[in-house]
Amino acid sequence: MSEWQFRIAVKRAGPLLRCNFLMYSAFIFVFFTKSANNLDKTFSCPNSLFTVLSQIIFSFLNKVIEQYDKELSMPISKFFILLIIFIFNFVIPVNTSYATSVNDTIPNNILMYHRFDEIKYPSTNIRKEQLVSHLTYLKDQGFKFILVKDLLYRDKLQEKSISITIDDAYLSFYEVGLPVFEKFEVPVTLFLNTENIGGQNYMTWGQLKDALNRGVDIQNHTHSHSSLPTLNELEIANEIEKSQKLILENLGITPNLFAYPFGENSSTAQNVVSQYFDAAFGQHSGAFSINQKYFIPRFPLNENYGSIDRIKDASSVLPFNNVDIQPSNPYQIEPITRYVLDFQEDASNINCFISDFQGSFNQTTTNLSSKLLIELNRIPVKGRLRFNCTKVNNGIFWFGYQYLIN
Numbered sequence: 001m002s003e004w005q006f007r008i009a010v011k012r013a014g015p016l017l018r019c020n021f022l023m024y025s026a027f028i029f030v031f032f033t034k035s036a037n038n039l040d041k042t043f044s045c046p047n048s049l050f051t052v053l054s055q056i057i058f059s060f061l062n063k064v065i066e067q068y069d070k071e072l073s074m075p076i077s078k079f080f081i082l083l084i085i086f087i088f089n090f091v092i093p094v095n096t097s098y099a100t101s102v103n104d105t106i107p108n109n110i111l112m113y114h115r116f117d118e119i120k121y122p123s124t125n126i127r128k129e130q131l132v133s134h135l136t137y138l139k140d141q142g143f144k145f146i147l148v149k150d151l152l153y154r155d156k157l158q159e160k161s162i163s164i165t166i167d168d169a170y171l172s173f174y175e176v177g178l179p180v181f182e183k184f185e186v187p188v189t190l191f192l193n194t195e196n197i198g199g200q201n202y203m204t205w206g207q208l209k210d211a212l213n214r215g216v217d218i219q220n221h222t223h224s225h226s227s228l229p230t231l232n233e234l235e236i237a238n239e240i241e242k243s244q245k246l247i248l249e250n251l252g253i254t255p256n257l258f259a260y261p262f263g264e265n266s267s268t269a270q271n272v273v274s275q276y277f278d279a280a281f282g283q284h285s286g287a288f289s290i291n292q293k294y295f296i297p298r299f300p301l302n303e304n305y306g307s308i309d310r311i312k313d314a315s316s317v318l319p320f321n322n323v324d325i326q327p328s329n330p331y332q333i334e335p336i337t338r339y340v341l342d343f344q345e346d347a348s349n350i351n352c353f354i355s356d357f358q359g360s361f362n363q364t365t366t367n368l369s370s371k372l373l374i375e376l377n378r379i380p381v382k383g384r385l386r387f388n389c390t391k392v393n394n395g396i397f398w399f400g401y402q403y404l405i406n
């Protein structure tokens with residue numbers, strides 16, 4: 001390590017750090033003297049133990065210093081001081097930056113609904129009384145209701161919150177859902193696919209304008225509601241541009257958030273979407289985390305998965321700090337059986353539940369410190385392949401991911 005590097009370190013350390021260093025040194029010196037004097041008294045030493053000890057230490061240090069002064073181009077005393085300042089310079093800022101990352105101890109999750117009181121479609125419908133029970137529970141538990149756009153742009157909230165999103169702009173949202181949300185004073189985000197507007201069982205532009213005026217945040221969900229992995233880049237861009245244009249013409253707004261139709265996407269789709277929007281949402285369960293900004297999980301609620309227990313889990317689970325999953329492309333043309341998840345923390349207590357349309361997998365999992373190497377016991381079938389990994393440690397941590405197998 002050269003002298004200029006130390007000089008830079010001293011400069012970077014700044015006066016506060018240099019003073020801290022002096023204070024720590026003084027503290028250690030005083031503490032050491034005090035305990036040494038006590039030892040002198042306890043053992044009734046004729047000479048001060050501290051004096052003897054310090055003589056030994058200083059004579060040893062002098063020897064070392066003499067030797068190193070010859071070998072180094074600068075005095076060893078200066079070397080030591082600079083070395084300590086250099087170390088402090090790195091240790092102290094690192095500690096303070098950790099102190100501010102209280103992030104992942106407060107849940108800030110996202111729920112997703114489609115239809116309201118349309119009992120013909122139980123997999124996308126929620127009954128009105130279920131919705132009322134969800135909102136009552138969340139209010140009683142003290143959750144703050146915020147729009148997803150506020151969740152994204154606020155640097156990790158310091159209070160537990162919940163964000164509600166609705167996909168597709170069905171008429172039942174306008175007629176059944178919206179009045180309930182208004183009664184509970186819950187702000188909601190509607191992801192809109194423009195081609196169906198004015199069609200049977202869909203809202204009209206007039207109703208959308210009214211919803212917008214009543215505080216509904218309206219965002220983009222493509223034009224034709226096609227599954228994006230089957231489209232090429234140009235086709236995806238056309239979907240986005242067409243719908244953005246219609247929304248601007250009819251509502252006078254330009255959405256900056258996007259939800260993938262069916263939650264299905266690919267690396268290509270994410271790339272194109274990222275050129276138009278600030279973030280994009282899937283339809284897979286998982287605690288909200290900003291780490292995968294173009295594939296954010298949302299908890300789907302419907303008649304089958306709409307119990308209070310489901311709401312309890314969905315609203316309370318916490319995100320892992322960061323998870324890297326390989327392969328990272330959510331679209332697989334050839335189904336893959338080997339996966340690597342890096343949790344960037346000890347992964348020995350993390351369990352992954354993996355399933356596709358055929359059911360759950362009996363996978364073989366190997367734990368290598370922060371990584372889980374997963375080998376599926378069969379080839380996943382066409383359709384959605386879901387990963388749900390959880391850890392229990394002062395709360396439940398939940399990482400979710402969804403692949404689409406061609």
Ligand SMILES: [Zn+2]
Nearest residue numbers: 167168261262
């Ligand atoms: Zn949709």
